Amino acid sequence: MKKFTVKSGLVMPLDRANVDTDFIIPKQFLKSIKRSGFGVNLFDEHRYLDKGEPDMDNSSRPLNPSFVLNQARYQDASILLARDNFGCGSSREHAPWALDDYGFRVILAPSFADIFFNNCFKNGILPIVLPRQTIDELFTAVLANEGYNLEVDLEQQELRRPDAPDIQFEVDAFRKRCLLNGLDDIGITLEDAELISAFESRWREQAPWYFAQSDNGATENSEAAGEHQS
């Protein structure tokens, strides 16, 4: 996973609650079998005036001038300021992939949908939950001040505002360590491979029905399947 190295960034406000993952990246772009290149289709149905399709030349598509992402003052923003329940709906990781590919590395909201929140951490994006009042203050400040930047200090779990007191935020200790060091989740889990194998043997004895053969063509055939051997 990529290390979280953001020190500061321009803030872009998206003043809308319940932004779902279809809003973030529409389904037609989910047909890609790659992880990259989704940034140009971030917020596609709102950012462009026509219907987007994969493999289109996005540079020649008509932009929606009233959509915040297209406004000159928010170009190069890396911090997204959002409303409640951001990222609800589908589990598509293409949503954080698109946000990251565009350049958003920090998302501030009063609440996030669970799956999206989790997916962000897997991609080096920091989602921060802040009290509703703080979010309201930030919306006011961003709209009033062109070029509104925030300093992000993940180590100290602090956001520094140019015009108001610093904001403390919460982040799980383990997730913070992974972000700061760019740790690979799978690698970390496999450090516990023996523990997993021991659990599995015990569980196989205790609940053998979850490991039973099917009469349907799928078999518990660990050697043929090249399965994990501990």
Place this chain on the structure above:
Amino acid sequence: MSGKTLYDKIWDSHLVKEREDGTSLIYIDRHLIHEVTSPQAFEGLRLAGRQPWRASANFATPDHNIPTTSEERKQGLEGIKDPVSKIQVSTLDDNCSEFNIFELKMNDLRQGIVHVVGPEQGATLPGMTIVCGDSHTSTHGALGALAHGIGTSEVEHVLATQCLMQKKMKNMLIRVDGELPTGVTAKDIVLAIIGKIGTAGGTGYTIEFGGEAIRSLSIEGRMTICNMAIEAGARAGLVAVDEVTLEYIKGRPFAPKGALWDKAAQAWKELVSDSNAQFDSIIELRAADIEPQVSWGTSPEMVAPVTGAIPTLENVADATKRGNMEQALRYMGLSGGTAIEDIRLDCVFIGSCTNSRIEDLREAAKVVAGKKVAANIEMALVVPGSGLVKQQAESEGLDKIFIEAGLEWREPGCSMCLAMNADQLGAGKHCASTSNRNFEGRQGFGGRTHLVSPAMAAAAAIHGHFVDVRKLA
């Protein structure tokens, strides 16, 4: 000491390791796979030179991209006109073959929407932990399994380690007491719940659904409820195991047999919340108060009873909420105060992992039998959830009922629920849909979705606008 909830029990039995900050390693019994969210995960395995930890725990089927007309399906992969979709489906075939993963391919009779097929094959068992790169994995909770959606990084993580890193959720109980009135279905219950608690009401929780109205539902009805737990913000929904659960599972291909069945069934009877279990939140509804529901906006919480009207904005104090409603009404081309029954429709979609099982099709067929689709309905699709559901429906003659009434009878798949294949709702068109999401553009660019039960969708097809299905009896 307080007892354990069903969620506590399944969590505890799968806990491999817990870190100081509560981050835990949870063992995963079943991993369901489809073509959209898995290619990057398999690619990750390959790049790292890893093999699946336990290949037989995986179960795959393509569903999102595949065509649903029989002409296209007859041609196999060649029938998928969109080359990008075709690559995604063939990539799943290749990955399953390379990593020795069980797959029901596109034209296997048993293929279908992964959340219909899993339970149908007995690959979903009580007490299991089940994950899939799809948010509607919550469906499987209807059988007393802890099941939820994950992202593609986690798909790779589960493939490689058979575990997930997670923090435990909180416990919520939603109890629906009393007997469900005639003409009111599982879909109406869950839409009414979401209308009450909102789309973020269950965020951070696993929801257990209980009470007489839930207990009296079939497994298929319980699946409809758990399917939409995610629309209430909860990654997982659960219903306790009872005789109905065991009856449903017994004899299915992946279910244990003989002496192993007896032992399993005995163990599964423990999969209920203890009577003294503590829930962090309890929500109560009276079944008698629930009417057939229709969504009018662009979020599943924007619902109203069919006898009601679209809410007016004057009384909404919260500015953000009012803004959302305004935006939704603008998108939907509707205005506050309009009676639900006055909403004119252009399309009808009966299908999706929420409502495409045999009981759903029977309900819909009952309503359209001997009638004709209204003249203003341009497209009315019936898309069974699996090849076996389709076969069963045809053996009961339901296909003929739909076709004679003027609806199209299609091959199984996700179809117009999310419109990744060619089945798409046109811009500005209103669709009565038995699916689960009415987000902007969900069923097609500019399309306007109204979420309803199968019976309500069928009635709308006949009348061309919403009607109270209870009045048709």
